Amino acid sequence: MLFSKSFIFTTREDPKSAECVSHRLLLRGNFIFMVSAGIYAYLPLGYRVLNKIINIIRRQMEDIGAQELLMSALQPLELWVKTGRDKDLEEVMFRLKDRKERDLCLGPTHEEEITEIVRKSVTSYRQLPLILYQIQVKFRDEPRPRFGLVRGCEFIMKDAYSFDVDEDGLGLSYEKMYQAYQAIFKECGLEFIVTEAESGFMGGEISHEFMAPALIGEDIMFYCPRCRLYLRQQNPCPQCQGQLEEKRMIELAHVFKLGTKYSLAQEAHFLDNQGRLKPIIMGCYGIGVSRLLAAIVEQNHDEKGIIWPESISPFDIEILVLEESLLTEAISLEQKLIKKKKDVLIDERAESSGVKFNDAMLLGCPYILVMGKNYLKSRRIDLELRRTKEKLSLTEEELLNYLK
Amino acid sequence: MLFSKSFIFTTREDPKSAECVSHRLLLRGNFIFMVSAGIYAYLPLGYRVLNKIINIIRRQMEDIGAQELLMSALQPLELWVKTGRDKDLEEVMFRLKDRKERDLCLGPTHEEEITEIVRKSVTSYRQLPLILYQIQVKFRDEPRPRFGLVRGCEFIMKDAYSFDVDEDGLGLSYEKMYQAYQAIFKECGLEFIVTEAESGFMGGEISHEFMAPALIGEDIMFYCPRCRLYLRQQNPCPQCQGQLEEKRMIELAHVFKLGTKYSLAQEAHFLDNQGRLKPIIMGCYGIGVSRLLAAIVEQNHDEKGIIWPESISPFDIEILVLEESLLTEAISLEQKLIKKKKDVLIDERAESSGVKFNDAMLLGCPYILVMGKNYLKSRRIDLELRRTKEKLSLTEEELLNYLK
Secondary structure, eight states: OBGGGTTOOOOSSOOTTOOSHHHHHHHHTTSEEEEETTEEEEOHHHHHHHHHHHHHHHHHHHHTTOEEOBOOSEEEHHHHHHHTHHHHTTTTOOEEEOTTOOEEEEOSOOHHHHHHHHHHHOOBGGGOSEEEEEEEEEEOOOSSOBTTTTBOSEEEEEEEEEEESSHHHHHHHHHHHHHHHHHHHHHTTOOOEEEEOOOGGGOSSEEEEEEEEOTTOSEEEEEETTTTEEESSOSSOTTTOOOOEEEEEEEEEEEEEEETHHHHHTTOEEEOTTSOEEEOEEEEEEEEHHHHHHHHHHHSEETTEEOOOGGGOSOSEEEEEOSGGGHHHHHHHHHHHHHTTOOEEEEOOSSOHHHHHHHHHHHTOSEEEEEOTTHHHHOOEEEEETTTOOEEEEOHHHHHHHTO | OBGGGTTOOOOSSOOTTOOSHHHHHHHHTTSEEEEETTEEEEOHHHHHHHHHHHHHHHHHHHHTTOEEOBOOSEEEHHHHHHHTHHHHTTTTOOEEEOTTOOEEEEOSOOHHHHHHHHHHHOOBGGGOSEEEEEEEEEEOOOSSOBTTTTBOSEEEEEEEEEEESSHHHHHHHHHHHHHHHHHHHHHTTOOOEEEEOOOGGGOSSEEEEEEEEOTTOSEEEEEETTTTEEESSOSSOTTTOOOOEEEEEEEEEEEEEEETHHHHHTTOEEEOTTSOEEEOEEEEEEEEHHHHHHHHHHHSEETTEEOOOGGGOSOSEEEEEOSGGGHHHHHHHHHHHHHTTOOEEEEOOSSOHHHHHHHHHHHTOSEEEEEOTTHHHHOEEEEEETTTOOEEEEEHHHHHHHTO
16 A cells, blocks of 8 residues: 555644553554544545454354344433343433434443343343354543543443353353453553452452453552552562562453343343253453554554554555655555465555655554665665564565565 | 344245335345334344445455545534535535534544545645545435335444546546446346436536436436437437337436535645646545445345345355255365355255245245255255256255356
């Protein structure tokens, strides 16, 4: 893809509204666009990253046999009255009426709707276990939207729901999902930990949070640098008696053993293998997908810009063409890289090498290739690794081998 | 994929709420789930079809250099005040306030938001032409939601927007998009025509509608069976003077040359190659993606169920395993078909062959393979073509060749 033909552009000044480093860098790189406080659009570059994250999630979900659907954003309020959560979530729920005075809300989460779907679909133990998930926009009337994609009024979530015949089944589904989530965050290049958590208005007894250490985190934990242990409690470390450090954490995901809270309230029953009517045992598993994007940038940047993990970078490779005459060579190299399944961005703009280099640092693709003046003579390409800043001078053949 | 492990199930009775054949078949096959009047969820089978349609659209958009983004569903009302369309669309616009009394609406369409994005991003003719598009949920407070996915309060649209320096540029963008839309509908297996249309509240002077003949269509046109011509006017045919037939049409897509309506109202200007400030010339191009699904079923069904066009069928092939002992053979065949990039559903339920066959007819995969009693002796598989009902008896090798 050619830079000048694409809707990619950078902003030199720090945007006034930026409240943290991920917010600032995502706005300066125009990965996202602020429509209004807490409301963002994903511009093509940001949408590429988002889709790479989504594809990682989909692959992991497919591996554990979870099936994707898409629920509605508009929900009849009456669904929420059955579980009493219209009250629990009153503060953050966007409510509205249609022209026929029907009471609706914008789904802040989807336990009620999925339970309703399963109630009408599942009648027998033969249809269980079942894991359903969706990747969808959610709405919450946040008292204080902030940090860009970290806490918004409209955000993208991946929410999964498991349905089992008994607690053992739930245990298995929960474990599968727990493992899949670990795999997802690893593949996204995140440093994270898992902790036991409170279930709050979701219900159920057991829940775990997946947390990523980051300066802008809203949860506080304590860390023992000697034992490399994250803890809820304060000093001293129970293991080595050493001093603990305060660490701020972003919640990436939260998984819950819901049990029968929703199936009882909404009468989602099934007939077991002895013909007895029983409530379905549920679990729910949420990932803040758009928040993930922010958390990744919080953990992967330097003073010059973003350092995307390879798995989710909008492009694998950016080629800086410093001489107009080298564009054909760059495009021919791009073709070879595309054959190796690499996404390539070619910066062929009529800009100085300084501007191009700074933009490449800001946009954060892991491999930056420089085709400069002496390329035609030396036939060597300069490769800079965005993360380590290591520089290599390679022939095309060496480069293609290196990037394999 | 195994039928009994998947969230696929059929309903024998016609749902009471069904208002037309596509609605009835999509509900009976549980492709969709009615959450409330005009509000639907896409169950895994329906979501597979939807994603196949979306992938066709994405490929065509990529071919013409259009770039995908994702805008917000929540929009500040003030954006709409600038163009005066808060009044034009008052009737169908869902409005709400957040806890800080901020006036918001749920985007019924996105001309205002995209113009705002481009206004803040594009400053020079060098950044044009540009085509941006998204596939996103839209909201309209319909006075009469009906026919399932045809007219709902929440629906999925693909909306594209072109930005050019002058009318000639708009002409080119419009032509590209027009061609791409024809390719999309052809690939989706739709019978359709294109007609000039009124621009209404969208603005601009030239617009075209892509219409599909269907019993439940809400637009009326006239058709000359001799000349094979669709016309807006009534009898007689201007070409052959023959009798015209009344035909009902579903609107699939609408494309508009918007001109400067939005760029003037929202001050989206650029500097041309002589340094003069000019308003950007815009076009907009919408496809009702979820409606497409309904239109395709309206045109592709018989008394037994849906007949999916191959390009968008949830599975290419359904294998009916009529003897439990043949499941291993079926799975081995599935593996060979997967290698040929075919999606396969294996119906291995403990149901009668009649039930399985009826369900296969309802679900509508184009190729139905039957592995029955005498398979182990004859090593021949019965293939039934869903559309023509043609039946073939093939060896595995012949089958793999046939399905290439």
